[in-house]
Amino acid sequence: MQIDIHKNKIINIIDNNVRFEDKLQAICDYLEHSIDYYDWVGFYFKNGNKQELKLAQFTGENTEHVIIPFGKGICGQVAVSNENFVVQDVTEQDNYISCGLNVKSEIVIPIFVAGENIGQIDIDSHSISPFTEDDTKLLEFVCLEVAKHIKLPVI
Numbered sequence: 001m002q003i004d005i006h007k008n009k010i011i012n013i014i015d016n017n018v019r020f021e022d023k024l025q026a027i028c029d030y031l032e033h034s035i036d037y038y039d040w041v042g043f044y045f046k047n048g049n050k051q052e053l054k055l056a057q058f059t060g061e062n063t064e065h066v067i068i069p070f071g072k073g074i075c076g077q078v079a080v081s082n083e084n085f086v087v088q089d090v091t092e093q094d095n096y097i098s099c100g101l102n103v104k105s106e107i108v109i110p111i112f113v114a115g116e117n118i119g120q121i122d123i124d125s126h127s128i129s130p131f132t133e134d135d136t137k138l139l140e141f142v143c144l145e146v147a148k149h150i151k152l153p154v155i
């Protein structure tokens, strides 16, 4: 993966003088289009004071999983664990919410603002075991950049 090229592009997107929501959409579009095994890219954020995530910007197929309770699925687990979750094969996960039969793997990285887990970036892939340490590094970078510029509440 050309991680430095992707990081520079993310910085360019963040620096654009557009609405924050448009930056998030541009990040989703860029990642989905430029990394071939990223088939769905989206941001979920904590839904107000509720113990649930709400889907914000995304690129890829529509999903019915707009609201995900904390603890449910890979996303909901990251909301409570505060840890990255890399799933190389979704069939090995019991607590998993399917967003389509084509999805084979998933990576979720939390976003922290002032130490609080306020959301996450979620990537679905149609490939098995596509993710390397570079994906984690790139997506952690994306989350840090988003966190630096975030204007709460996003949703």
Ligand code: SME
Pocket (backbone or CB within 6 Å): 040, 042, 063, 065, 068, 072, 073, 074, 075, 076, 095, 096, 097, 098, 099, 106, 122, 124
């Ligand atoms: N698979 C996720 C649900 C969200 S979709 O991937 C868009 C999960 O298990 O939390």
